[in-house]
Amino acid sequence: MQDIKNEEYVTCPRCEKEVYKDAITCPFCNFGIMAWLEGVINENGEPMKKSSKQKVY
Numbered sequence: 001m002q003d004i005k006n007e008e009y010v011t012c013p014r015c016e017k018e019v020y021k022d023a024i025t026c027p028f029c030n031f032g033i034m035a036w037l038e039g040v041i042n043e044n045g046e047p048m049k050k051s052s053k054q055k056v057y
């Protein structure tokens with residue numbers, strides 16, 4: 001076990017591997033790391049709805 005406190009890495013919420021923050025997508029599972037960090041998608045890969053658009057079905 002090693003204590004990882006390197007802030008250049010984040011833990012991918014999908015595969016729980018350490019990936020670079022700068023990675024656009026996770027190299028292991030192709031999760032959208034950049035979009036997730038920016039709050040565009042949540043940890044499930046689903047788009048985060050912003051209040052600017054509302055769809056009524």
Ligand SMILES: [Zn+2]
Pocket residue numbers: 012013014015016017026027028029030031
């Ligand atoms: Zn991943």
